[in-house]
Amino acid sequence: MSILVLAEHHDGQLAETTAHVVAAAQAIGGDIDVLVAGENVGTVAEAAARLDGVSRVRVADAAVYAHQLAEPVSELLVALSGDYGHVLAAATTHGKNVLPRLAALKDVSQISEIIEVVDADTFKRPIYAGNAIATVQSEDALKVITVRSTAFDAVGATGTAGVEAVEAGIDNALSSFIDERLEQSDRPELGAAKVVISGGRGMGSGENFKLLDGIADKLGAAIGASRAAVDAGYVPNDMQVGQTGKIVAPELYIAVGISGAIQHLAGMKDSKVIVAINKDDEAPIFQVADYGLVGDLFEILPELESKL
Amino acid sequence: MKVLVAVKRVIDYNVKIRVKPDHSDVDLTNVKMAMNPFCEIAVEEAVRLKEAGVATEVVAVTVGPKAAQEQLRTALALGADRAVHVQTEAPVESLAAAKLLAKVVEEEQPQLTILGKQAIDSDNNQVGQMLAALTGRPQGTFASEVEVEGETLKVTREIDGGLQTVALQLPAIVTTDLRLNEPRYAKLPDIMKAKKKPLDTKTPEELGVVVASGLKLVSVEAPAERQGGVKVGSVDELVDKLKNEAKVIS
Numbered sequence: 204m205s206i207l208v209l210a211e212h213h214d215g216q217l218a219e220t221t222a223h224v225v226a227a228a229q230a231i232g233g234d235i236d237v238l239v240a241g242e243n244v245g246t247v248a249e250a251a252a253r254l255d256g257v258s259r260v261r262v263a264d265a266a267v268y269a270h271q272l273a274e275p276v277s278e279l280l281v282a283l284s285g286d287y288g289h290v291l292a293a294a295t296t297h298g299k300n301v302l303p304r305l306a307a308l309k310d311v312s313q314i315s316e317i318i319e320v321v322d323a324d325t326f327k328r329p330i331y332a333g334n335a336i337a338t339v340q341s342e343d344a345l346k347v348i349t350v351r352s353t354a355f356d357a358v359g360a361t362g363t364a365g366v367e368a369v370e371a372g373i374d375n376a377l378s379s380f381i382d383e384r385l386e387q388s389d390r391p392e393l394g395a396a397k398v399v400i401s402g403g404r405g406m407g408s409g410e411n412f413k414l415l416d417g418i419a420d421k422l423g424a425a426i427g428a429s430r431a432a433v434d435a436g437y438v439p440n441d442m443q444v445g446q447t448g449k450i451v452a453p454e455l456y457i458a459v460g461i462s463g464a465i466q467h468l469a470g471m472k473d474s475k476v477i478v479a480i481n482k483d484d485e486a487p488i489f490q491v492a493d494y495g496l497v498g499d500l501f502e503i504l505p506e507l508e509s510k511l
Numbered sequence: 512m513k514v515l516v517a518v519k520r521v522i523d524y525n526v527k528i529r530v531k532p533d534h535s536d537v538d539l540t541n542v543k544m545a546m547n548p549f550c551e552i553a554v555e556e557a558v559r560l561k562e563a564g565v566a567t568e569v570v571a572v573t574v575g576p577k578a579a580q581e582q583l584r585t586a587l588a589l590g591a592d593r594a595v596h597v598q599t600e601a602p603v604e605s606l607a608a609a610k611l612l613a614k615v616v617e618e619e620q621p622q623l624t625i626l627g628k629q630a631i632d633s634d635n636n637q638v639g640q641m642l643a644a645l646t647g648r649p650q651g652t653f654a655s656e657v658e659v660e661g662e663t664l665k666v667t668r669e670i671d672g673g674l675q676t677v678a679l680q681l682p683a684i685v686t687t688d689l690r691l692n693e694p695r696y697a698k699l700p701d702i703m704k705a706k707k708k709p710l711d712t713k714t715p716e717e718l719g720v721v722v723a724s725g726l727k728l729v730s731v732e733a734p735a736e737r738q739g740g741v742k743v744g745s746v747d748e749l750v751d752k753l754k755n756e757a758k759v760i761s
Contacts, residue, residue: 213672272677273640273650296670300652303605303640312606312726315635325729330634331528335537336732343725377649378679381665385673394671398759422760430689440655440690441673446634447689449671455759465527472737476757478749484742493740493757496749506746511760 204288204323205234205258209280210251211297212241217250219395220293222360223352225254228291230320230355234258237364238283240276240371242269252364260364265371270380271297277304278373284309284345288323294349294450295394302347311343316450318354332446332469352394353452353473386439393442396425398455399471401444404431405460405481405500412438414501415459417508427451427471429461445470460500463488480504512622512659512681514566516557517612517642518550518586520579521632534730537632546582549627551589552687555694556657557625558590565659566623568592572615574608576600580710587705588697594710595619597718604724605633607715609641614718616646621682623664628653628686639686649679653688 206228211218221237228235237251240263248262261283267275280301284290290305292298294316306313318336319327325340326348393399400415400422412426419426427444428437444451446469456474461467463479463486471477472491479492480503489495496503522528523543531538546554560566571586572595573579583594597611616624629636643650651657651666655674658665664679669688697705715722743749753760 270675270677273643273652277644296653296668299636300640300650303635303637304644304650306637307606307609307641307644310606312604312724313635313637313641314726315637329734330731331522331537331632332634333734334528335530336734338729338731340727340729341725342727376680378677381676381678383670383673383675434690439673440669441671446631447629455753455757466524472734476753476759477737477740478753489742490739491737494749494752495740495742496746497742503746507750510746510750 205236205286206231206289206291207283207287208235208237209290209292209298209301210237210239210247211293211295212239212244212247215243215246217247219357219392220295220352221251222254222357223355224291224293224350225256225358226355227317227320227350228289229256229358231289231323233288236261238263240268240279241271242266248366252366253360253362255358255360255362257362257364260366261369262366263369263371267373267375268371272375272378272380273300273304274377275373275375276301277308279371280305281308283369287345289346289348291348291350293352298349302349306347309345309347311345311347312341313347314339314341315349316351317348318351332465333472334465351450353450386441390419391423391425393425393427393449394451397453398422398424399427399444399451399453400424400457400459401427401429401461402432402459403429403461404435406432406437409437414504418504418511421508421511429467458488458492459504461488462486463491512566513568513570513619514557514560515570515572515616515619515621515624516553516586516591517624517626518554518571518573518582519547519627519630520544520573520575520582521547521630524548524631530731530733534732536728536731544578546585547627547630549629549687551694552689552691553625553627554586554589554591555692556687559692560659561590570595570619570621572597572612574599574603574611583710584705585697587708588702589695593708596710596712597715598712599715599722601722603722604726605635605637606641607720607722607724609638609645610720611715611718612638612642613645614720616642623682624684626684626686628688639684643684646684649683651677651679651683651685654685655688655690657685657691
């Protein structure tokens with residue numbers, strides 16, 4: 204059976220996560236098509252066609268898909284899904300928004316945030332904030348799945364898939380887009396960064412997050428935050444790492460002033476190397492940290508920056 | 512307008528869970544249970560809409576075992592007017608829960624249905640979207656702000672990279688993100704009063720829904736343990752270890 208991957212894209216750019224989802228599709232096995240739904244998405248389709256392992260890119264280019272709202276995109280997926288045994292998307296806010304709607308319209312279950320493909324019907328996924336791993340088997344004719352992108356290595360971009368248009372004739376009277384306020388940043392995207400440095404409540408204020416900037420610049424790191432720091436208003440919520448924020452698995456994760464609540468650990472404990480900097484030597488974060496440094500972050504951070 | 516709010520009974524978020532020795536599931540015997548945190552936010556939002564004069568009636572609903580009535584009583588103590596309990600002792604997957612809730616939506620005809628964005632046990636993040644699909648209603652998922660403007664609902668959503676605002680045609684389905692509001696605590700007099708508020712019990716059979724699932728839980732395991740590492744004494748030592756031992760920086 205063939206597999207359909209729903210591409211994610213923003214501002215005419217194919218999102219990095221799509222290459223990870225294609226890797227998950229390769230693990231399942233079968234022909235892989237990528238669907239690009241949006242408006243003026245020619246360059247996105249070209250980028251998708253270069254992904255290794257993709258047989259065909261299908262493009263639905265119409266104003267109704269401009270902001271990829273769940274209502275029209277799920278209808279489009281329903282119209283196309285007859286050709287496929289699996290529909291996959293990244294477990295981002297976009298994939299999570301659209302895929303369960305598709306699953307219900309097709310009267311099948313949805314499998315969220317898989318971290319491993321056992322076989323074409325069987326998958327592993329974390330439950331209880333990552334404190335248990337469930338193996339689930341689907342008996343549905345269509346498997347609708349979101350993929351945790353940090354669990355699959357991205358495929359390369361040397362492919363030459365064909366691109367073809369699909370009929371896009373769906374009206375959407377249910378919902379409409381008003382506006383978007385995106386955080387601007389020159390740093391790597393949190394979910395894809397090789398190094399992440401995160402601050403918690405111990406940072407004390409939003410102003411103090413600047414102490415992380417120099418270190419992040421030197422390491423090419425993305426800056427994250429714990430929920431406590433976000434709730435205290437230090438930083439915007441799209442920086443949040445955790446069960447309810449972003450899941451990251453970088454090579455190096457530096458947790459500064461973060462105690463290490465279950466909620467936060469769920470978002471970063473698959474990092475290769477974890478460093479904790481905290482003044483409380485009893486903080487739970489030290490139980491998962493490979494290297495711990497007990498002390499005052501306001502002294503440690505400037506010193507660390509100067510020594511990198 | 513009438514607001515329906517769905518709540519779920521889950522393990523308390525502070526509890527460290529245990530996997531059963533036979534790997535069949537997580538062990539929930541004698542474990543503290545509570546209302547799912549995202550559902551608390553949903554209840555709070557519904558109650559605030561009532562206090563603002565936008566909602567006229569708030570109905571709380573849950574799907575689950577008899578004990579889940581505790582969570583419905585909590586919702587009533589927080590300000591819901593009445594409750595509907597779809598009682599089933601069998602485990603209910605997202606799709607079945609959405610089908611049961613769709614029947615309740617059909618009966619109650621709420622203008623707005625609010626759910627949490629995900630339950631902290633299954634971590635599925637599916638039911639609200641599925642309910643929207645089954646009822647043919649628009650969805651505002653991961654909401655951090657909700658505003659009723661006549662026949663439309665303005666929902667600000669938390670998306671990767673920032674915020675997005677959409678307009679939904681009512682009736683609509685909304686799922687809550689953490690920053691939508693800060694839930695209140697129930698006061699003792701309200702808890703006493705909640706005991707007298709109406710609570711209807713229904714069964715999946717009465718609603719004509721078969722609680723089946725296309726998903727089979729094969730096994731549940733504890734994740735690989737991380738080995739606790741070492742504490743270093745200075746920044747110099749830390750930088751040295753990262754460069755020469757872990758080799759993650761150069």
